[in-house]
Amino acid sequence: MKRIFSLIVVSFFVGSLHADEGMWVLNNLPKDLLKKKYDFDLTDAWRERVMKASIRFNNGGSGSFVSPNGLAITNHHIGSDLIQKLSTKDKDLHKHGFLAKTIEDELKCPDLELNVLQEIVDVTKDVQNAVKPDMKPAAALAARKAIMAKIAKDSLAKTGLRSDIVTLYHGAQYHLYRYKKYTDVRLVMAPEYQIAFFGGDSDNFEYPRYNLDICFFRVYENGRPAATPDYFKFSPTGPKADELVFVSGHPGTTNRLETLARLEHRRDVLLPYNLQMLRYREALLSQYAEKGAEQRRLAQRDLFPVANARKALTGQYHGLLDPAIMKQKRAAEVALRPDNLKPEDDPWQRIAAAQEKLRTLEVAYYVLERGDAIDSRLFRIARHLTRLAYELPKPDAERLPEYRSTALESLKFQLFSPAPISKEYEQMKIAGSLYFAAEKFGADDDFLRSALGRKAIPQRTRELIAGTKLDDVAERKRLFEGGQKAIEASDDSLIQFALDWDINALAIRQKFDELDEVQAQAYADIAKIRFKKLGTSIAPDATFTLRLAFGTVQGYEVDGVKLGHATTFAQMYARAKEQEHHHPFDLPKRWLDGQKKLVGATPFNFVSTADTIGGNSGSPVLNRAGEFVGINFDRNRHGLVRNFVYTDFQARHISVHSRAIVESLQNLYAAQGLVNELMGK
């Protein structure tokens, strides 16, 4: 047995495809495999519709069109940011839910951008040819940035479509993605937060589950619902056990192709740091939320993503601490790594050397450049404004990527968002994150001293907030239009603060980017070695771009207990009762009162083996016919190691069943119009 096991382990990582692994790019789908294993013919028309009916939510999730009239569905926890921005002190849509009775009642979102992929072009050769073999890392980085900026800019000019270059296989391939963009997006329907997230943090990343984690938006063009001829028909029956299903969405990041040295760096440096930071922030926000109803409302928007990340990263961390997983990763690396590499040519050694340098640098990068030390929307606005003033006069290719002309429109959309900003809340967050930075670096650290100017943190923070007008959109526009001159003349406290901050932050970023380039080149070399063995028979790591995964609807066993492929409404009511309706197991009144209006046996949530990761939230789950049978919203905890290794032994993604959606809309929300639209009536 032992021998067979180790053979399996090696082939699992280095050799052919394991089970249903893979988040496939739309221009390289595993058609042969699907035909052979599932007798499924993936046609070009099927592929084309999946591409054009799938949506990227730019705030970090996925979704899809479910009617020809621009109706889109995503998870409640993806729409939640907007639902809260549309709420007020007196009208809490997040808590009580929302339904637009008519088209006129749909609520326009202040700053939501949706992207829909239209076309993929392989530009690998153009990018690779721009980097000459004798270039040093800094020059190679500049050359690559320049050619990528040029390709994207030319594409935008030519097509008018948002154009992004996507780096696949850590630099072995470069593809140009062209998106249709929607910025007039309106809220159509959202259930109560408490049913969207029944079980709360306690049940997050667990199964069995009972969540109606959905909400509906509609995209508009020229003030009218947009025509979306490519959409998914809603299946009123949903999927059955063992059925083949597909998940089409935008998985954010996986690290399956990373070297062992990088994974150890994640385990021993990055994950401990990030977990500390997230726990700190979660405690800060939870404690603030306890102060009263308005504070609770303000904090809730930030709390979910923080708690969610904390739980996801905890699962990743525990996975990397598991000696069995690291042993598998080591075996895979040994099998792939050639014996005859000279030390100076060995990309694995170059990556390991970079991790040594990143030990302290990467945390400093998070604190200063990612902004962990000053977690504030107002500060982020100030920083964009100051940086824009100096970046925009430069040629496109020399700018920081986020300020290139191709990215500018989306950035301005965010920057000038009319969503209100609470200064009291910002002050609490800035003080809290500065205290966190002090904990990390000590009170005598240079950057902290210069940021505080020998003042106590509460005093300095009060001054920063009192002295800024950046909560006023008109002032932001004035500073943006005025460029360097306006920035340098500004006595806005946060603008001045951001200018000072950048002296340190940009220096750290420069060093970090150079080490990133060293790694990018080494991964490109590893990719060549891997390509020689495997070609594109394995999927690239996730990059928050459109991917298709597949698997079957299947329960699993934990410690001898069998968990079915789906849960039911009746089981949800039983769970709430067993937990004495104690928060987070309290149901909204509508659901408590409406138990008899629902069929107890209706499947509510279900699981499948398909390969997903964070970013897939809101992804449509499709059957062979390309019909919408559910919406992915989570993984179970066994699936949290999927950042590093795919497994389908117990790992599952979790979805809301299409039948539960239709039944609850109809019987609890009196949303007959919406149901008719979904059913094509």
Next chain:
Amino acid sequence: MKRIFSLIVVSFFVGSLHADEGMWVLNNLPKDLLKKKYDFDLTDAWRERVMKASIRFNNGGSGSFVSPNGLAITNHHIGSDLIQKLSTKDKDLHKHGFLAKTIEDELKCPDLELNVLQEIVDVTKDVQNAVKPDMKPAAALAARKAIMAKIAKDSLAKTGLRSDIVTLYHGAQYHLYRYKKYTDVRLVMAPEYQIAFFGGDSDNFEYPRYNLDICFFRVYENGRPAATPDYFKFSPTGPKADELVFVSGHPGTTNRLETLARLEHRRDVLLPYNLQMLRYREALLSQYAEKGAEQRRLAQRDLFPVANARKALTGQYHGLLDPAIMKQKRAAEVALRPDNLKPEDDPWQRIAAAQEKLRTLEVAYYVLERGDAIDSRLFRIARHLTRLAYELPKPDAERLPEYRSTALESLKFQLFSPAPISKEYEQMKIAGSLYFAAEKFGADDDFLRSALGRKAIPQRTRELIAGTKLDDVAERKRLFEGGQKAIEASDDSLIQFALDWDINALAIRQKFDELDEVQAQAYADIAKIRFKKLGTSIAPDATFTLRLAFGTVQGYEVDGVKLGHATTFAQMYARAKEQEHHHPFDLPKRWLDGQKKLVGATPFNFVSTADTIGGNSGSPVLNRAGEFVGINFDRNRHGLVRNFVYTDFQARHISVHSRAIVESLQNLYAAQGLVNELMGK
């Protein structure tokens, strides 16, 4: 103004007594000052009664006798540990409260020890003479340990009283404290947790407050209520504004005499570490508590002290980050430190050098020896049993202090406590704390590798818990009686684990204790310098021994808002309403329904300027006549820096008013018998 200010600052710390600063030892009370400032004559009889009516709760708090029949009062949050141990799955006294209708209904605590101070003897000369000037730190430490052990042992033999040596002024004085000990302690009355801690973590360390943070116990001797002729008469009227009051209790630790180097070490190393640890633990416990009612009940006992410490240490940390406070401390040190010290004689430099060595060592000490890496009652039992087996055969003076014959009886009382232990809960805590240790030291750290034996943490933890019988008191007794032989023959998983663990832990402790001795000697030298200037005109740092503080009942102002000296019942109801009765501002049913039974204007909580710190919880507040006018339960957040500096500008301690106690017992709890006993009827 500037010059006057800096003069004040210097005199404030180095010169004479500031305002009402001081936690005074009972054999050096500031009689002259009290006479001069308040025209109060502190008589020997007054002092004697305060000493013998004040109680130390060995689980970390204070209390007092309030009837001649052994009736004792303390805070609910001090009794809470016991209240929860006396609760069961079906009878949750913590949630619903408790009242013994008759003496027979009083509930015996499994492991509560109370100490009452009877006598103080100055043994400074005996201790100091045992240490010779030419001894190296290790030898000096051994000599001091030996003489202290001998004095305590002789005292116990002679008097039968618990005998502890207390180190005052960081080694300038050594006093022998003799205590009467009570181990048969029974619960008499406790209100609901929700009124004892109304406002929860959110209002903890804040003011205005509305907490009935009390509970009653009774001490027994020979199965009958003990006679306690020294007790405090309950004042039905309580204190008025500006009245002089005294606080008699057991403040735990202050650091006012520490050097700047040590405070910087606290700020940059210890407090960040401890805050991280506490936040980690709080998150772990809160998340566990969300899983269900029984989990909530189990976790609650540990949650309060963790959240409380997190909030207290946060206040300390923010205080040390305040440049104004550090500037004051620096000025005080400069004023005290002679100019003409040779570097090798300079105790400040020796302390600074020790901090350098402690940078990594002290955290390792916390993780391994304090046990942060394995936070578990079962593990602590295993460690005591293994250590006892090797320590008990040694002569008393050579043992670790906690295993000396004078400490043994109290330790065994804890060790053989019949309080039930949940293995599921222990497993969760062990796994959680091992993950924390991995975050601190990295997965490849030697001690972690040896603790885990290349297994994943969940697997190793399951084995540890499955393989131990230490939840059985009889098994603990068997191993204790069997000594080394029984320990070495034991195949109990936790006994074996504790033996392995100690190889690293005891080595760290040895190094830590040596550095502690270096510091102790340096502080003794500083104390001599300070004594030359000030004598005992300032009080020593707190040591969890009996102290008397005094001050006046006084409101204060924050950001222009005046806060009165007391709150009322009516204000509490208004606060609950304003917070929509949302947890933690939800009132128990008894209080909601009973609003009309209470007089709205009755003072509920009040504040005074007296000098208190953690450990003072449950301290009686006394008037000139020595009557009980209230019970201290908290400080406000301005008082959190009192670990380092006394201030009465806004800093206050907070107490429950005696009138509120009597009125709620009578009108809401129908506790007329208890009220009669308090009133001496």
